Amino acid sequence: MLNLSSRIPLGEIAVGARLLWNLPAFLRHPISPEEARRTVRQRLDRRETDFLALVLRAIYQHAPNPYLQLLHLAGCEYGDLERLVHQEGVEGALRILYRHGVYLTVDEFKGRRPLVRGGATVAVDPDQLQNPLSGFHVRARTSGSRGAGTFVAVDLASIRDIAANECLSLDARGGIGWVHAHWSVPGGSAIIQILRFSGFGARPVHWFSQVDPASPGLHFRYRWSTRALRLGGTVAGAPLPTPQYVPLDDPLPIARWMADVLRAGGAPHLFTFPSSAVRLCRAAMDAGVDIRGAKFTLGSEPTTEARWAVVRRAGGEPAARYATVECGLIGSGCPVPDAPDDVHLFHDLHGLIPAGPDGETTGLPSRALLISSLRATAPLILLNVSLGDQAVVTQRACGCSLEQLGWTTHLHTIRSFEKLTAGGMTFLDTDVIRVLEEVLPARFGGTPTDYQLSEEEGHEGQPRVRLLVHPAVGPLDSQAVAAALLDAIGAGSGAERVMGLLWRNAGLLQVERRPPVVGASGKIQHLHVGQPDPLGAAARIAH
Numbered sequence: 303m304l305n306l307s308s309r310i311p312l313g314e315i316a317v318g319a320r321l322l323w324n325l326p327a328f329l330r331h332p333i334s335p336e337e338a339r340r341t342v343r344q345r346l347d348r349r350e351t352d353f354l355a356l357v358l359r360a361i362y363q364h365a366p367n368p369y370l371q372l373l374h375l376a377g378c379e380y381g382d383l384e385r386l387v388h389q390e391g392v393e394g395a396l397r398i399l400y401r402h403g404v405y406l407t408v409d410e411f412k413g414r415r416p417l418v419r420g421g422a423t424v425a426v427d428p429d430q431l432q433n434p435l436s437g438f439h440v441r442a443r444t445s446g447s448r449g450a451g452t453f454v455a456v457d458l459a460s461i462r463d464i465a466a467n468e469c470l471s472l473d474a475r476g477g478i479g480w481v482h483a484h485w486s487v488p489g490g491s492a493i494i495q496i497l498r499f500s501g502f503g504a505r506p507v508h509w510f511s512q513v514d515p516a517s518p519g520l521h522f523r524y525r526w527s528t529r530a531l532r533l534g535g536t537v538a539g540a541p542l543p544t545p546q547y548v549p550l551d552d553p554l555p556i557a558r559w560m561a562d563v564l565r566a567g568g569a570p571h572l573f574t575f576p577s578s579a580v581r582l583c584r585a586a587m588d589a590g591v592d593i594r595g596a597k598f599t600l601g602s603e604p605t606t607e608a609r610w611a612v613v614r615r616a617g618g619e620p621a622a623r624y625a626t627v628e629c630g631l632i633g634s635g636c637p638v639p640d641a642p643d644d645v646h647l648f649h650d651l652h653g654l655i656p657a658g659p660d661g662e663t664t665g666l667p668s669r670a671l672l673i674s675s676l677r678a679t680a681p682l683i684l685l686n687v688s689l690g691d692q693a694v695v696t697q698r699a700c701g702c703s704l705e706q707l708g709w710t711t712h713l714h715t716i717r718s719f720e721k722l723t724a725g726g727m728t729f730l731d732t733d734v735i736r737v738l739e740e741v742l743p744a745r746f747g748g749t750p751t752d753y754q755l756s757e758e759e760g761h762e763g764q765p766r767v768r769l770l771v772h773p774a775v776g777p778l779d780s781q782a783v784a785a786a787l788l789d790a791i792g793a794g795s796g797a798e799r800v801m802g803l804l805w806r807n808a809g810l811l812q813v814e815r816r817p818p819v820v821g822a823s824g825k826i827q828h829l830h831v832g833q834p835d836p837l838g839a840a841a842r843i844a845h
């Protein structure tokens with residue numbers, strides 16, 4: 303231990319020690335559904351007051367930060383904001399602020415583009431966006447199709463805040479008594495999710511890991527926090543599981559666990575990525591393992607029609623959720639969904655407005671979501687920030703218990719709108735999803751996660767675009783599948799047509815028969831950027 307400590311920065315030890323110190327009390331007092339309902343009612347009643355208090359303490363009284371400069375440029379002092387919120391409500395005020403330049407686009411938020419308003423350039427330092435009122439117990443890393451991502455410090459109080467919403471989401475599905483398990487990749491996000499469920503007593507019995515927890519390349523932070531979790535659970539008399547290696551290409555141990563629970567009269571519930579659920583369901587069907595009645599909670603990547611359909615085909619009962627590392631849980635699946643990813647927006651935690659027609663002037667799509675923090679426990683202070691996602695926002699009377707709690711706004715078709723590039727051309731994630739998940743499987747067979755575009759650099763940095771097709775799809779004509787992809791993408795509007803032609807003419811696209819690459823975050827992105835070494839990706843986790 304001493305030997306190990308000498309190589310670990312003090313800051314890391316302090317975070318691990320803080321988690322361990324605070325964990326037993328957190329685990330000993332799980333929230334009940336009744337307490338969760340009361341909490342949410344109070345938050346909704348105090349929404350305007352809490353928002354104003356947060357903006358006052360974390361923005362107006364906490365200079366320097368980019369929002370304060372934007373508010374000054376817009377001529378909005380605290381008293382003006384107070385009047386605006388009282389007159390127009392939170393969202394009304396946010397819309398007016400947005401029209402007056404108080405927002406961050408995803409490029410500005412991620413520091414990819416300077417923040418310029420009315421001729422003035424405003425500096426965006428990621429540290430200034432951390433909530434000064436919030437503590438730090440677990441750190442999670444944001445993912446991105448490019449770049450290393452940034453760290454977000456998460457407090458147990460924030461996890462407890464969100465546990466109330468998780469509790470009510472599961473209760474709406476009749477899931478409080480289910481047998482829970484978690485399957486993802488090592489890191490802060492997995493720990494946070496396990497703690498959120500533990501926060502209302504739904505401690506998972508299994509923690510399946512898509513990466514071998516004994517991999518030598520894993521960052522010590524991961525082992526450190528796993529040990530703190532285990533120890534905290536033991537001290538609290540609320541044991542938490544240790545990670546058990548179940549790789550993506552052999553998910554049958556999970557299917558067998560589900561079948562065992564079902565045979566014993568229980569309801570197995572797995573929290574995982576949609577693409578992982580597809581792998582699992584397909585493996586179960588191929589091996590004849592009956593998982594009919596198994597419950598799935600799917601998040602962190604798009605829950606599309608095609609992915610949803612595979613889970614249903616295996617007899618699984620999926621529900622989507624929408625969460626980000628930056629602001630935690632944003633919405634949970636409606637039990638009577640209108641679309642596979644139809645979720646109720648948790649407006650007790652966040653303010654949310656779509657960019658709307660005003661988006662044209664800011665370069666955001668009209669469906670881009672601008673999110674604002676409302677809770678003093680929020681990890682980051684967000685004020686009209688685009689995280690790169692868009693969705694359809696609706697008010698719909700679904701009649702479910704989440705609606706009765708006051709969550710009446712729905713989001714669906716939640717997608718990233720960030721432009722991805724391959725072979726030097728840019729296109730939207732949404733176009734690629736359609737082709738890879740629907741057009742190609744319909745014509746050549748296989749499931750939505752069997753096709754992936756991979757942009758890799760050659761030895762001299764030249765772009766190489768590969769269409770990876772899983773060998774399990776069976777024999778197919780490579781030229782025909784490449785042509786089908788180019789035809790389908792080229793059928794879109796201007797830029798896509800140009801890209802299809804360019805790729806065809808330049809012979810840029812090659813088909814390769816190998817499994818799609820799993821990213822460092824454990825997700826199968828539709829477009830993989832980087833080197834095709836899944837082991838290397840696993841080793842980079844948490845660095």
Ligand SMILES: [Zn+2]
Binds near residue numbers: 638701705
């Ligand atoms: Zn509903």
